[in-house]
Amino acid sequence: CAPAASTAARGAGPAPVSTAARWAAFGCVLAPVVLVVYGASAGGVTWVAPVLAAVTGICRLLLRRAERGAAGARCAAGDVPR
Template sequence: MSGPRTTPPQRPAPDTASDVVRWAAFSCVLVPVVLVWYGTSPAGAISTALGLATITWVCRLLLRESERHAARLAAEERAPHRGRHGRTGTGAHRGGRRNGGNTPVD
């Protein structure tokens, strides 16, 4: 007889945005070193590093914004739909005019 079955532990999803940013930061350091090694001026290598760092920073911002947007959409999919205007129940502003009861109006 076998013991109780347990489900394998769930691994968290890999954080691909952080991986991309790490590799980009690594290239911001590596590319200028290679450029200087192959004879480019240090000023040219520094300007290349600054350009790469700027592009990396902007891409990081866009990735984070995309993650927030995806998380917001996932949360909205899980939340129940609350109707046309997001209100529940029968509020005072629902429907037509009301005159206070079932008495005829003359």
């Protein structure tokens, strides 16, 4: 089996992991802004963006790992997408 190609490489649109990562990055920027707008101090929310970015990065790695594992299982079963 060839290495698993993402759906973006096959031309079927953006990969689900990339789309999720983009939304998560948007949330990392939006969350501190919303907290400040609703009354939290700017100094008090300085930790929010880096923590959310770290969680986003970890989740992205786990999603990629799961995607590769699923592709490997499909390959081993002989169910290769065309």
